Amino acid sequence: MLNVLVIGAGTMGSTHGDALSKMENVSLVGIVDKNLEKAKELGRKLGAEAFGTYEEAIESKPIDVVSICLPTPIHKPYVEKVADQGFHIICEKPLARNLKDAREMIDYCKAKKVKLFVGHVVRFFPEYVQAKEVIEQGSIGNVAVARTYRGGAFPYGSNDWYADYESSGGLVLDMIIHDFDFLRWCFGEVERVYAKSVEKGNERRIDYSLVTLRFKSGVIAHVEGSWAHQTFTTNFEFAGETGIVEHDSSKSVPVRFAGRNQSQSGGGVAVPESPLKKNPYYLELEHFLSCVESDREPIVTAEDAYKAMEIALAALQSIETKKEVELDAFARIGGVK
Amino acid sequence: MKVGIISFAHSHAYGYADAVKRIPGAELVGIADDNFERGKEAASRFDTKHYGSYEELLSQDIEAVIVTSENSMHHEHVVAAAKAKVHVLCEKPLATKAEDAEEMIKVCKENGVILQTAFPVRFNSSIIRAKHIVDQGDLGEILAIKGTNRGTNPGGWFVDPEKSGGGAVIDHTVHVVDVMRWFMGAEVKEVYAEIGNLISEHEIDDCGILTIEFDNNVFTTLDCSWSRNETYPTWGDVTLEIVGTQGTLSVDAFAQKLDVYDKEGVKWNYWGDDMDFGLVNDFLTSVSEGKEPSITGTDGLKALEVALAAYESSKKKQPVLV
Ligand SMILES: NC(=O)c1ccc[n+]([C@@H]2O[C@H](COP(=O)([O-])OP(=O)(O)OC[C@H]3O[C@@H](n4cnc5c(N)ncnc54)[C@H](O)[C@@H]3O)[C@@H](O)[C@H]2O)c1
Numbered sequence: 001m002l003n004v005l006v007i008g009a010g011t012m013g014s015t016h017g018d019a020l021s022k023m024e025n026v027s028l029v030g031i032v033d034k035n036l037e038k039a040k041e042l043g044r045k046l047g048a049e050a051f052g053t054y055e056e057a058i059e060s061k062p063i064d065v066v067s068i069c070l071p072t073p074i075h076k077p078y079v080e081k082v083a084d085q086g087f088h089i090i091c092e093k094p095l096a097r098n099l100k101d102a103r104e105m106i107d108y109c110k111a112k113k114v115k116l117f118v119g120h121v122v123r124f125f126p127e128y129v130q131a132k133e134v135i136e137q138g139s140i141g142n143v144a145v146a147r148t149y150r151g152g153a154f155p156y157g158s159n160d161w162y163a164d165y166e167s168s169g170g171l172v173l174d175m176i177i178h179d180f181d182f183l184r185w186c187f188g189e190v191e192r193v194y195a196k197s198v199e200k201g202n203e204r205r206i207d208y209s210l211v212t213l214r215f216k217s218g219v220i221a222h223v224e225g226s227w228a229h230q231t232f233t234t235n236f237e238f239a240g241e242t243g244i245v246e247h248d249s250s251k252s253v254p255v256r257f258a259g260r261n262q263s264q265s266g267g268g269v270a271v272p273e274s275p276l277k278k279n280p281y282y283l284e285l286e287h288f289l290s291c292v293e294s295d296r297e298p299i300v301t302a303e304d305a306y307k308a309m310e311i312a313l314a315a316l317q318s319i320e321t322k323k324e325v326e327l328d329a330f331a332r333i334g335g336v337k
Numbered sequence: 338m339k340v341g342i343i344s345f346a347h348s349h350a351y352g353y354a355d356a357v358k359r360i361p362g363a364e365l366v367g368i369a370d371d372n373f374e375r376g377k378e379a380a381s382r383f384d385t386k387h388y389g390s391y392e393e394l395l396s397q398d399i400e401a402v403i404v405t406s407e408n409s410m411h412h413e414h415v416v417a418a419a420k421a422k423v424h425v426l427c428e429k430p431l432a433t434k435a436e437d438a439e440e441m442i443k444v445c446k447e448n449g450v451i452l453q454t455a456f457p458v459r460f461n462s463s464i465i466r467a468k469h470i471v472d473q474g475d476l477g478e479i480l481a482i483k484g485t486n487r488g489t490n491p492g493g494w495f496v497d498p499e500k501s502g503g504g505a506v507i508d509h510t511v512h513v514v515d516v517m518r519w520f521m522g523a524e525v526k527e528v529y530a531e532i533g534n535l536i537s538e539h540e541i542d543d544c545g546i547l548t549i550e551f552d553n554n555v556f557t558t559l560d561c562s563w564s565r566n567e568t569y570p571t572w573g574d575v576t577l578e579i580v581g582t583q584g585t586l587s588v589d590a591f592a593q594k595l596d597v598y599d600k601e602g603v604k605w606n607y608w609g610d611d612m613d614f615g616l617v618n619d620f621l622t623s624v625s626e627g628k629e630p631s632i633t634g635t636d637g638l639k640a641l642e643v644a645l646a647a648y649e650s651s652k653k654k655q656p657v658l659v
Contacts, residue, residue: 144535144544145562192654194529194548196556198480198580208481208580210558212531212546220531222546222560224483228580239487239544239564241536324529324655 001025002289003062005087007054007078008069009033009042010158012092012119016067019282021046026289029061035158054081063087065292067285071161072168076101083112088292090285092119094177094312095305097169099334102309106302117288117298118305122178123185124280124287127247131238132186134245141241143187143219148179148236151226154205163202171207172197172319173312176225179236180213180315181300181308186238187219189307194324195315201227211315249274338621339366339399343391343414344406345379346372346494347428349455352613353403354383360618362625369394395421401624403455403617404428407500408507412437415452419444424451426620429511430644431637433502438641442634453620453630454637456515458575458590460615464516467577467588471520477583479521482557484513488573490563496539504541506532506647509561511640512575514549515632518639520579523553525639529656530647536563547647548656570596570605 002025006017009031020028028048033039036052043050051057066082067090068075075091082089089109095118096102109116122128135143155162155174162168172195184190192214201207207227214220235248250272258270278286291298314325340357342350345368357365367386370376380387388394391414395402401424404414411432418425425445431454432438445452458464470476486509494500495508518524532545544562551557565572575590593609623630642659650657 140566142535144533145546145560145564147560192531194531194656196481196548196550196558199554204582206480206580206582210481210483210548210556212529212548212558214531218533218535220533220535220544220546222558224558224578226580226585228480229585239536239562239566241566243566244564244569322527322656 001027002064002292003027003029004065004067004289005030005032005057005061005063006067006069007032009035009038010069013069014042015281016069016090016285017042017046017048019279019285020067021048022282023286023289029063030057032057054078058085065090065289068092071157072174073097076105079105079116080108083109083114086112086114088115088117090117090119090288093305094169094173094309095302096309097167097173099306099309099313102306103334106306109302115292116302117291118300118302119284120178120181120300120305120308121280121284122182123300124283126276126280127252128182128236131236131245131247135186135238135240140238140243140245143238143240145239146183146187146219146221146236147224148183148221148234149224149226150176150179150234151224151229152232153230154207154227163205165202169312169316170201171209171225171227172211172315173309175227176209176211176223177308177312179223179225180311181304183213183215183221183223184304184307184311185300187215187217187221189216190214190311190327191216192324192326193311193314193318195318197319198228209315209319213311338363338401338625339397340364340621341367341369341394341397341399341402343369343394343402343404343418344410345370345375346407346410347405348491349428349613350379350403350405353405353426353455353617354379356611356614356617357403358383359614360621363621366397366399367394391417395423399423401426401621407494408502409433409500412441415441416444419448419450419452422448422450424624426453426455426617427634427637428455429637430502430507430641431634432641433507435638435642435645438634438638442638445634451620451623451630452634453623454632454634454640455616456512456632456636456640457612457616458512458516459519459632460612460619461575461590462610463588463590463592464575467579467586468520470586471579475584476579476581476586479555479579479581481555481580482517483578484517484557485560485574485576486510486513487560487562487564489565489567489569490537490543496537496541498541503644503648504534505543505561505563506530506545506547507641507644509563510545510547510559510644510647511637513559513577514640514643515636516575516577517549517551517557518636521551521553521555523551523555525643525659526550526552527656527658528643528646528650530650532647532651545647545651547643549643568602570603
């Protein structure tokens, strides 16, 4: 039995809490949010105690693992605080807002001998996992061109922190980092990055980025991210020498409810669902917790999370300078941004 | 209207010939092809005469020709047609070198004949509808466009750079760049490209992702790869995702299709309007009414310049100004 505490009762805190509360040998011991009302509401739903601060929670509860679901810029102080206590850590992605923080967090956890897991959940989406397996099986040959899309509406976080790009890193660091991580998982290290993005996307509340990655293996990847569309969808295409594997979440919708009544859920809009016994967040958390119990390396390491940040920050650098960014050189200086 | 076709090297010739046959008042006078077998076969299929040389065809009483030879031959064929005072519809890419394209434009102008670049996508009904939506302002100001024009490696002379001028990049960049220029009334400022020879065994560029910035500050990307394999249900595509300040517009120009499952697998059977007919009809109308062509040689040159810049960028591994 592992005792898990969730910090942050926002979108991700709810997702983590929900999954953890369903796990058999996990005890969700509490939800922390500086907005105590939010923590209480989620706690009520999940049958967990609510706390206004982390310090209060650790005083009254036994804890093994803490899941940090806070806005990106405060991942670091919380990771360090939790590591001080010797608890293992699950931290939402991106690990940090800049590479210096990320490196310090990784080193800190090593020094304190606690495990640090980062929520690169795309590695737990069955369609992505299976695509990678198809690629590895070799029936489509070596991949030449990879295309990914991830997008939806401009996000609203607490205090609208996503719109503060100094905090969130915007679409490139916050969202398509998922695809950077997945592509790196499939194709290895990146050689060069070139990217374009909407100017002042946060002020317009419309963001859209198109990123080209050239991998050392030769693979060319096109990564598209959007905070300009109405509904959230993802898709990908891997075109190899002898075949193609593709997926579009907007097309693999097994259940679609369309209420006639405006007051029904969705208010007359069709609500698409893709039901699974265990959603990817559940699978991810279950995997991380099993790594704690059996002292194993996770499918995605903190180092992987750092590497994904490097790609994202190199893309931001390319957007700003309007030039290509060679990743090795960028990494050597620890990323300017 | 008496029309000829110079060479069936490019398979688009079949669609154009078919269109000529269906246009009232148009007559397919002959097909010039120095590949006798191919020329004779096409001539019998379209019930017309085969000429062993283009000079012979051009000395007939014709007003217009369609040039569908290998890319590197466009220059010679178009210049000869212009000098024979015959109007020209030339397959894309207009040429393999910018100098050739410039000279083709010049010679056609001097001889008072139309030079139209064959960009049939402008006559795709879905593309036309999308342009209308853009023109009405429903999208607001355009911020970005993502385009694809993926296809199948055609093989043959297409993979011989001497004849084609290049692979997927020169073959598949020009259509979508032309549509982007047409939609926005803007010119390309800068090009960045990652290009590879990762799919076929031939030594030819077969995949590429271009980032193209326009002088109205709109950024775009284009996948021009020959990345559709044999069993993929279609040979090619044209898609656009346009992001504007007031909305987004997704266009899949060949989405009007049936899914057919037979012994060979799945095939997409297109049932939308025939854009080749639209293109040829437009060209012949311009000729007969003595109008300026709706798509000019300059349009062909502008699109070609982007493909050439993409090759340069890929070599230099940095963005290049156009
Ligand atoms: N893996 C994914 O798919 C995914 C999806 C969305 C967000 N995220 C990441 O998850 C993290 C959280 O994002 P979110 O959308 O849940 O944000 P959110 O704004 O919805 O939630 C953050 C919560 O933290 C609380 N909070 C802020 N400061 C606090 C503090 N000092 N102490 C205690 N509570 C505090 C806020 O009150 C809020 O309830 C971010 O790093 C984000 O990038 C990951």
